[in-house]
Amino acid sequence: MAPSRPEIVPYIAAWSGEQPHRxxxxxxxxxxxxxxxxxxxxxxxxxxxxxxxxxRRGAGRPAYGDVHPARQRVAMExxxxxxxxxxxxxxxxxxxxxxxxxxxxxxxxxxxxxxxxPPVCLPCAGMAVRMCPHLxxxxxxxVRVRSSDACAVYGRVWSSSPFGQPLxxxxxxxxxxxxxxxxxxxxGQLVRSLHDCTVVDxxxxxxxxx
Numbered sequence: 001m002a003p004s005r006p007e008i009v010p011y012i013a014a015w016s017g018e019q020p021h022r023x024x025x026x027x028x029x030x031x032x033x034x035x036x037x038x039x040x041x042x043x044x045x046x047x048x049x050x051x052x053x054x055x056r057r058g059a060g061r062p063a064y065g066d067v068h069p070a071r072q073r074v075a076m077e078x079x080x081x082x083x084x085x086x087x088x089x090x091x092x093x094x095x096x097x098x099x100x101x102x103x104x105x106x107x108x109x110x111x112x113x114x115x116x117x118p119p120v121c122l123p124c125a126g127m128a129v130r131m132c133p134h135l136x137x138x139x140x141x142x143v144r145v146r147s148s149d150a151c152a153v154y155g156r157v158w159s160s161s162p163f164g165q166p167l168x169x170x171x172x173x174x175x176x177x178x179x180x181x182x183x184x185x186x187x188g189q190l191v192r193s194l195h196d197c198t199v200v201d202x203x204x205x206x207x208x209x210x
Contacts, residue, residue, distance in 0.1 A: 008083070008127065009062040009064075010064070010082055010083045011071055011075060011080070011081065011082060011083060011084060011085035012067050012068055012071045012072045012075055012082045012118060013062050013063060013064055013066065013067065013068065014053065014062075014063045014066040014067060014068040015056065015057060015058060015059050015060050015061065015062055015063060015068075016059070016060030016061045016062075016063060017054070017056045017058075017059025017060035018053050018054040018055065018056050018057070018059060018060075018068060019053070019054050020051065020052070020053045020054075021051075021052035021053060021054070023035045023036070023037065023052065024036040024037070025158065025165075025166050025168070025186065026165065026166065027160075027165075027166060028183070031183055032182075032183025032184055033049050033158055033166055033183065033184055033185075033186065034049065035049065044073070044153075044187070046177045046178070046182070047182075047183075048153055048175075048177065048182050048185065048187050049185070049186050049187065050069060050070075050073070050153075050155075050186065050187045050188075051069045051155065051186055051187065051188045052069075053068060053069055053070065055070060057071070067116075067188065067189055069187070069188045069189065071085070072116070072118065072188075072189050072190060073189070073190045075118035076116075076118050076150060076189075076190040076191075076192055077150060077190065079095055079118070079119055079148075080118060080119075081118070081119065081120050081121040081124050082117060082118035082119070082120060082124075083120060083121070083124035083127070083128060084121060084123075084124050086121060087121065088118070088119035088120055088121055089119075089120070089121045089122045089125070091144070093144035093146065093198050093200070094144040094145040094146035094147070094196065094197075094198070095119045095144065095145050095146075095148070096119055096120055096121070096122065096125060096142060096143075096144060096145075096200075096205070097115070097117070097119045097120065097142070097143045097144075097145055097194065098117070098120055098125055098128065098129075098140050098141070098142055098143075098202075099113065099115060099117065099140065099141055099143055099194075100139060100140060100141075101139050101140060101141045103141075110143060110194055110197050110199075111194070111195060111196075111197055112193055112194070112195065113193065113194045113197075114151075114152065114174060114191050114192070114193050114194075115191065115192055115194060116154050116189040116190070116191055119145070122205060122206060122209055125142065125202060125205075125206075126202070126206045129202065141199055142199070142200050142201070142202035142205060143194070143197050143198065143199050143200065144197065144198045144200050145194045145195070145196065145197050146195070146196035146197075146198075147194075147195040147196050148192040148193060148194050148195060149192060149193045149195070150190055150191070150192050151176060151177060151191060151192065151193050152174050152175055152176045152177060152190075152191035152193075153174070153175055153177070153182070153185060153187035153188075153189065153190055153191055154172065154173070154174050154175075154187065154188060154189040154190075154191055155172065155173075155175070155185045155186050155187035155188045155189070156168070156169070156171070156172050156185065156186050156188070157169060157171045157172070157173050157175065157181065157184055157185050158184050158185070158186065159184065160184075166184075172188075173185075174191055175187075
């Protein structure tokens with residue numbers, strides 16, 4: 001008997017049938033990184049190089065801890081729900097996000113928070129806190145965000161070397177657009193900064209829509 005397929009797989013999750021593209025990284029003609037066989041689709045509108053991966057959603061098994069770069073980027077650019085891929089919920093207070101509760105990190109948190117997690121729609125938010133062991137255990141807050149800025153990427157940072165090829169390092173970091181470091185990263189996720197934030201009661205949000 002074939003194994004049953006999972007009922008819910010987040011839109012941004014990668015599948016085992018979506019293998020990463022193996023590309024040769026070289027020095028770019030204007031400095032920084034390039035792919036040896038680069039095409040115009042390999043960079044975003046800011047000129048940052050991105051990881052490539054096969055687009056075969058549903059092929060094989062879901063890799064829940066592995067984010068698909070292209071789908072995560074689309075969800076962040078267009079404010080789509082990270083679970084279902086449709087529009088995230090928005091009201092007068094802004095777009096709905098689920099974020100880790102870190103209210104002690106700085107005054108005014110989560111104002112200015114950087115996140116790689118796309119927003120959510122209300123039905124998926126309710127389902128996520130019921131079904132996801134991490135979210136169900138607490139430590140996550142629902143936040144309405146009136147303004148957010150796609151300001152950076154998260155990815156592997158490379159360095160120059162004297163051997164004719166860029167040096168692949170173990171470092172993965174958030175790199176802001178418009179910086180010198182942005183020429184030396186191969187991005188895997190888009191980062192948004194969150195502004196004009198309001199922490200809300202998710203259960204009250206859900207009840208208001210029933």
